[in-house]
Amino acid sequence: MTGFGDARNQNERLSVGVEVRTVNNRYLKLMIRCPDAYAALEGEIEKVVRESISRGTFSATIRVDRVGVENQYQINRDVLQSYWRQLNQAAESLHAAVHPQLEKLLQLPGVISEETYSNSNPHDDWPLIKETLNVALAKLTDFRKTEGESMLRDLRLNAGIISDQLQQVIEIVPQVVANFRDRLLDRVRELLETTDVTVDSSDLIREVSIFSERCDINEEITRLRSHLEQFETFLQGESSQGRKLEFLSQEMFREINTIxxxxxxxxxxxxxxxMKSAVEKIREVLQNVE
Known part of the structure; x- marks a missing residue:
């Protein structure tokens, strides 16, 4: 489910800014961007995120600045030279010309470090970072809830279409065997009028019975009804139901196909x-449901 949230917070030492985003994904994928000096906190950050997010691609950008202190940036020459050396080795092995631009290399991870944080313990700053992260996550949750309410209406609308069409099928079913019986009798009458063939009534009954058994969809109707009831139950659930709904939509499609x-x-x-069209719309929406 897509969403966005941001927050800023500050105390006498730190200014913290957090931006969080989510996009659709069947699984949970986390991408955390924070200053290198706070890399040790990524485990704590992921733990907090997992308490709020269980599905989707999640990205967080965290910015930490010292209040009243000018940031001092330092080029890590060893890292820069390593990038340069590996790039030239790759170009040589591929027999390709390479003209690396220094400003591009400076954007690579680890090349630039902020000396402002060199003498600080990142865990001392965690309480403020965590508080700011939780505010951003709360905004993200509100954003996703609004979108979720819209998707809930779409899911119920399409489930209602399936239910209405299924009711029409139920009303038509008795006519199917009756129509076959009438067509069969008409053909037999035509045959009797043009030939000397005799037809035993038991043969007609047997043919109608075979057709009735072959076209019997009562079990599929019962299962589809049950799936629709369970679908609504899942929609009313408080916890994450996306995968259950996705599986149930596959089962509904299977029953509809058999019908x-x-x-x-x-x-x-x-x-x-x-009904198939409605199920496809449901499955599209469920790609965004957690």
Missing amino acids: GAKANNVAIAHCVVE
């Missing part, structure tokens, strides 16, 4: 098309 294959009726086929 279409077995029904042998144009009107039911039209209902099946509408």
Whole structure:
């Protein structure tokens, strides 16, 4: 589920800024960007994030500045030379010309360090960073809740379409066997009028019975109804339900597909098309649901 949140906080020593974003992903992927001096806090940061986010690609950018202290940037020559050497070695092995630009190399991780933090313990600054991070996460959650309410309406709308179309199928089902029986009788009458063939009534009953069994979709209807009821139950759940709903939508699609294959009726086929379309819309929405 997409979302955004930011926060700023300050005490007598520090100024902290945090921006957090989420985009759609079936799994949880975390990307944390913070000053090199605070790399030791990434484990703590991830722990806090996992308490709020369980699915999606999450990125956080954390900025920490010392109040009243001018930041002093230092080039790490060893790291810079390592990048330069590896780049030239790669170019030589590929027989390619390379013209590295210094300003590009300066943007690589570890080349520039801020001496402001060199004498500080990052864990001493964690309480303020954590507080600011939690505020940004709360804003992110509010953003996602607003989007979630919109997606909930879409999911219920499409589940309602499936339910309505299923009710139409239920009303049509008794006509399917009756129509087959009538068509079969009409063909038999035509045959009897043009030939001397005799047809036993038991043969007709057997054919109608075989057709009825082959086209019986009562089990699929019952299961699809059950899936729809469970779908609504999951929608009302308080915890993360995205994966359960995704699995349930796959089961609904399977039952609808079977109904279409077995029904042998144009009107039911039209209902099946509408139900499949609704399930596809549900699955699209569920890509964004945590």
